[in-house]
Amino acid sequence: MKGVNLLEKVRWSKVKDNKVIKVVEKMKWTGVKILKDEEWREVDSVMYKERKMYVSKDNILRAEIIRLHYDTPVEGHGGQ
Numbered sequence: 001m002k003g004v005n006l007l008e009k010v011r012w013s014k015v016k017d018n019k020v021i022k023v024v025e026k027m028k029w030t031g032v033k034i035l036k037d038e039e040w041r042e043v044d045s046v047m048y049k050e051r052k053m054y055v056s057k058d059n060i061l062r063a064e065i066i067r068l069h070y071d072t073p074v075e076g077h078g079g080q
Contacts, residue, residue, distance in 0.1 A: 006068065009061055010053065011045045017056035020047055 014020040023040050024047070027033065034041045040049055047054040055062055 006065065007046070009064075010055055013056035013058045013061050014047050014054075016058055020054065020056055023047070 014024065023035060024042070027035055027040070027042060033043070038051070040047065041051075042048070055065060
């Protein structure tokens with residue numbers, strides 16, 4: 001998925017996670033965008049669980065998110 005932005009990767013990763021696949025199928029079947037008293041919500045094709053963006057169990061994507069947001073010169077650990 002080279003050249004695809006991070007949000008787009010999060011959107012597409014939901015098709016790899018069985019838990020999310022079941023939730024999305026139930027949402028489509030019932031015709032809703034919110035499920036289980038707002039435990040699950042879909043906004044702009046991005047899944048949220050308990051009001052937090054849900055990143056599917058894709059270790060490569062999760063590592064990229066961590067690297068991009070926590071391994072900067074200001075926030076990084078500098079090898080220490």
